Amino acid sequence: MADPPTDTVVLPPALPGAAPAALEARAVSAWFGSHQVLSRVSLTMPAGAVTALIGPSGCGKSTFLRTLNRMHELIPAARFGGEVFFDGEDVYDPSWRLTDARRRIGMVFQKPNPFPAMSIYDNVVAGLRLTGTRVNRREKDVLVEESLSRAGLWKEVKDRLRQPGGALSGGQQQRLCIARALAVRPRVLLMDEPCSALDPTSTRRVEETIHELAGQVTVVIVTHNMQQAARVSRQCAFFLAEQGTPGGIVEAGATSDIFGTPKDSRTADYVAGRFG
Numbered sequence: 001m002a003d004p005p006t007d008t009v010v011l012p013p014a015l016p017g018a019a020p021a022a023l024e025a026r027a028v029s030a031w032f033g034s035h036q037v038l039s040r041v042s043l044t045m046p047a048g049a050v051t052a053l054i055g056p057s058g059c060g061k062s063t064f065l066r067t068l069n070r071m072h073e074l075i076p077a078a079r080f081g082g083e084v085f086f087d088g089e090d091v092y093d094p095s096w097r098l099t100d101a102r103r104r105i106g107m108v109f110q111k112p113n114p115f116p117a118m119s120i121y122d123n124v125v126a127g128l129r130l131t132g133t134r135v136n137r138r139e140k141d142v143l144v145e146e147s148l149s150r151a152g153l154w155k156e157v158k159d160r161l162r163q164p165g166g167a168l169s170g171g172q173q174q175r176l177c178i179a180r181a182l183a184v185r186p187r188v189l190l191m192d193e194p195c196s197a198l199d200p201t202s203t204r205r206v207e208e209t210i211h212e213l214a215g216q217v218t219v220v221i222v223t224h225n226m227q228q229a230a231r232v233s234r235q236c237a238f239f240l241a242e243q244g245t246p247g248g249i250v251e252a253g254a255t256s257d258i259f260g261t262p263k264d265s266r267t268a269d270y271v272a273g274r275f276g
């Protein structure tokens, strides 16, 4: 990792009610109509760790990610099987509302998607409204500074919080989206190829942010970039969908083992860039 950024604010490791949560997927299957894209995928994602999901295009990594916070069920004709536990609580239990899932398990997407005409400040607090979290003006100010600091953007934008989010560079916009996700103090953050639309410098900066978030929030990241998986994650899961079969995990474990001493020859071939 490069030099640590200078605008890092050291937050208490466990914000009230916001300590990182462990996620556990048990025998997760997913379908789009009659097309099964995941078959009985089980994976433990430890609290406060960064877990990278790697594998060739179309093997179901993004679908798996979307099953973790119940976004999968928003897609027409999508079906789900299996269980997902959030610190032991069943995410699919009827007592969990969709807004609970969204608030506790945040998400950052491939393309930065701030509200372009909305101010930087309002972009950060936008997530509060969507998840029904009520805070007063003073608390909002604190949350905006805290979230932008955690996303590594505070220093760059603190003097122009009223400018539109769309005026920022692509990399800054992605960190703004990370700040927006962090503002509701999620205990897990899902990231679906968050750097694929960014240049190398912005990518590096977002990776630093992910590195800093480790320990404060559990991160699950889909990435096509092997170097990125190696740089940011503590553990990795290698997904594969062979010859039209549904996707599954070939091998999961410590990132150093997946890259250094993979057990399965398909993992070895993939991480060495021999396919995919």
Ligand SMILES: Nc1ncnc2c1ncn2[C@@H]1O[C@H](COP(=O)(O)OP(=O)(O)OP(=O)(O)O)[C@@H](O)[C@H]1O
Binding pocket: 032, 037, 055, 056, 057, 058, 059, 060, 061, 062, 063, 064, 075
């Ligand atoms: N909304 C959808 N409707 C129908 N099929 C879908 C939908 N989203 C994904 N799929 C299919 O599900 C399978 C898994 O896709 P998914 O995007 O999860 O894979 P991935 O490993 O994340 O791929 P990539 O790395 O290219 O993003 C693919 O066959 C894809 O075509």
